[in-house]
Amino acid sequence: MAGGSRIPSEAKLVEQLGASRMTIHIALRDLSAEGVLLRRQGAGTFVAPRRIQSTFLELRNIHAEIESRGNRHSTDVLCMEVLNCDMAVATEMSIAPGSPVFHSVLVHRENGSPIQVEDRYVNPQFSADYLEQDFTTITPNEHLMAAGPLEEVEHVVQAIPADESNSALLDMKAGDPVLLLRRRTWSRGMIASSARLAHPGARFSLAGRMSVKH
Amino acid sequence: MAGGSRIPSEAKLVEQLGASRMTIHIALRDLSAEGVLLRRQGAGTFVAPRRIQSTFLELRNIHAEIESRGNRHSTDVLCMEVLNCDMAVATEMSIAPGSPVFHSVLVHRENGSPIQVEDRYVNPQFSADYLEQDFTTITPNEHLMAAGPLEEVEHVVQAIPADESNSALLDMKAGDPVLLLRRRTWSRGMIASSARLAHPGARFSLAGRMSVKH
């Protein structure tokens, strides 16, 4: 139901559902406390507008972000492969060492200037056709969101010096600060994907603003 | 009350407070939903242990974080002053240029090693006694939280090279990556405080994990 739209009053829900008013009242009260509904005494009960939630924890979508700034997004695909995972990747993805994983490396550009190196591992059990996608027209993020419901996200942010590979790809000098966002996503009970998103410190920041409840 | 300790049962609270059991039950239920209490059917009601959540959007508390890692937190106070704000600070704080603001610079240490330089401006209208605090025993964060209800938080994260001042304070070489967290907080309808929290990239990361609703 769309945010802001009104839902039936307690009295009407009593009729429709056959439960007592107190039962319904407490259920609505809980949903209100969770932020799902907004209730105004004397006025009614409404579906809450989507939660104001900053881009830290939300799944940031690089494509949408660049477009929202009115700029042009383009992608270079550097690597698309399947490989047998080593110990580090196996631990990171919680899968058996040596089992196959998909691996991709992309560079995202804003008006031609490199803004993110996306080094991503994907669980084949989550998305069997990952390597068949054309990532110049759809982002891995978008493909994965369509492949299954997002259940959990983990983010770690670090500032690290650019290594030779990153510095070349991001048009920086080696040792310059890189803002590294590591993200793991869970879906259908497994780790769907683990990504390292490296950004040039000089040209990139993560911002978020939120209201605090109560 | 200490985390984990038990509070009286609903029946006893009915006696002590003279309210009906349902009233008390609903009150405890709400506190449980907020995470203040933990209730186990059949067992009792307990004070919840302090929330373990060091996420981006929650107000991170450097003191609590260090202690939760079992380490020792100490603070060096480098500067406590009132000054008439320049154009940049006035804009940042949304106050009139030239009006007085409080300014403090602290270094937070974990087991003696510098982990954060906190460069903070505070609105005197929000906390008139800011400069009288002893920030070796209480963090500015804690003082400000007590001074008024937090209404809104803005965070910006950047990776920047350490300048001479930061590199000396954080025990790094100039140019090494610094993870800079800029935070502004709103309270009672004004900008209460604006802080620049600089961390050594090599020894610090911001982590957050969340479940996604629906």
Place this chain on the structure above:
DNA sequence: GAACTCGTGTTGTATATACAACTAGATGCA
């Protein structure tokens, strides 16, 4: 037109009752 009043519909709160579900300790028994 503007301001006020009032009534209906809405949510908020408090109460009393009844039973279900679960826990933890005490008890009994082999």
Place this chain on the structure above:
DNA sequence: TGCATCTAGTTGTATATACAACACGAGTTC
């Protein structure tokens, strides 16, 4: 000792009732 069973105490849920507090629009009055 070890195990099963019982029981008192606790929280979870659903119900019916009553009244308070608030919002909003219709109608009235000036």
